[in-house]
Amino acid sequence: MPTVSITVNGQTYAVPSEQTVMQAMETIGLHTPHSHSCRSGVCGACSFRYRLNGKTRGGLACQTPVADGMEILKPPSAKASVSSTDPIACHSCGQCERICPQQLPVQWIVAAARDGALRRCAELSFLCVMCGLCAERCPVGINPALEAMRARRTVGKSHHTSLLADNAELQTLVSAPLAAVKAAYENRDFEG
């Protein structure tokens, strides 16, 4: 089986080349159960930081294939921050954007939040998994994930309308004999 070299905590390991970083951490025995949940790239619990080809990047361990020479700077671990500095403090250093495991345009997200362009902020940040890597890196303490959350909720609320159910027909069905319900089911018409 072809292998690649990765470095974790200063030590180099040979791991199978088709593995993800999470599988590699399991292979070399450095994995902890609390640093993963969904294993499919959405919960954000396994975010990690690495260096490859001279560049520092962030990733989700369950979604990132290992690469030869990859140096894991911070192994997968969960974190969540619940505070944020006002995005007016952003001086566009770009650290957040470079570390984002979802490759989101984080600086634009922060700028949109700062400018009150909430729809744009909501749209740009939709795939955010709120892993916290950007907040951890921000030198002035902005939490882009929370700024984006606020924007998305505001946009969501702006569309709110109340729906009321008319359940009279439903109540008749709930107490109807099984044969009648089965017949009604078989005779449904389908919307195209």
Add this chain to the structure above:
Amino acid sequence: MYSEQLRRSLALVEASRGKNLEQQPPRLTETERQELLQQFHPDYRPDAFVTLTHGENAGDRVPTELAALLQGTPRLSATAALPPITERVDVLILGGGGAGAAAALEAQAYGATVLLVTKLRLGDSNTVMAEGGMQAVSQPTDSTARHYLDSFGGGHFAADPVLLGKLVGEGPETLSWLTSLGVNFDRDKSGRLLTTHGGGTSRKRLHAAKDRTGAELMRVLRDEVWHRRIPVLPYTAAVELLTDRTGAVAGAVLQNMKTGERQAVCAKTVVLATGGAGQLRCQGFPTTNHGGATADGLALAYRVGAKLTDAESLQYHPTGIVFPTPLLGHLVTEKARALGAQLIDADGNAFVHPLEPRDVTAAAVIRQCTARQNGLSVEGHPAVWLDTPMIERLHGIGTIRSRLPAMQQQFARFGIDIRTQPILVYPTLHYQNGGIRINDRAETTVSGLFAAGEVTGGIHGKNRLMGNALLDILVYGRTAGRSAAAVAADKDFAEPTLGHLADYTPQNSTPSPMIFAEN
């Protein structure tokens, strides 16, 4: 990347795409569906089930892996000293997914003191992994009665009519609750809600947030829990429920996931929102579920005498990822088929209507790969194609980017462009249709114990329709929170004990609950 067999088959899929787009296989009759299920659905394989010998459901058939936990060895003994009581709360909520968060919000709103305990972080759950959408009636051509019919029939008429009636009847109000909290559902340019079909729906009733509906919903609920300053205890598993002298539930023993330290929490009522059981990996199937989906709630509830219902009924999602291998078993949303992608066999032929109910579609895929020998093999795993390029042929360039962006990104990371290439899929263990029996107040058969979400049974019968789980966790999560708060308001704290364990005899040595899957 692909073997010679796969490349040859891929060429056939591409050559037949035009033909398959013009003519899709017809919907089956109910008789044909039953026949297909009995021959090929994993729920109908007798050798994968055993009969429970002890407890409230003695005599019932359940999956072998679940039986081991239900009759397994508790992590505490009856004679053990109780760990120190660290908290006293009105409502203790076990589980940090959508149902737990909804219950916590509602219980607190009703004036109860609440503690939410979760094995990982708040939100690490199957809820965030739900992709396709939530069913709720919002369109003038639809009705809650239609939603009821679709769901009742889709579950083979086995659901509890009252529980299902409540589920669909409260759909519109639940959708409104979510938009009032700021959940973003897909809308057209004028702001009207977009709806799509799911398997087995007769009206377009699914509301999605692109293909990350559960994640969008969960992050809003989590944000609201944070804003309301509801106490959350993360990285903590419940290992046993506590009971008072009368057998009513009076709290739980908790265990820190990192240190193993234990504590007891004394509660007037407990809400079980512990989620599903996919990590039992029944019959060797992979699963779409998160690492904590280990059926803990079923084991805990069963030991204090709760009755289960339909516990033998599991849902195999027809389209689990087979390739790339690191994503084995993970979900390809049914929304892909709702948008027109069809299941195609090795010869390039469509073999099932893309929107049959899930169990029927899964059985059809299994039949294609076994009896009909028309499937593919990828590193020893059976598979068929899901022809995703059909989506853009039907709805135009850019549809995948706007409606399935997460799926596109997920596959792109491994060098597959789903806009131009079909993907390889096979059924995967997705959902537990049955679970703890509840009534329409989310009460279990044990006093003081409430349950909501995937851990419960009876709502979906023998098969759940797409989009009814997200509705379920909210309707019943909120109900459980309200009911538990109401009962707690009229109750004093009881002395918590492990009394129920004195009458319990383990039937095997499996540690129960499982707590976390070993990968």
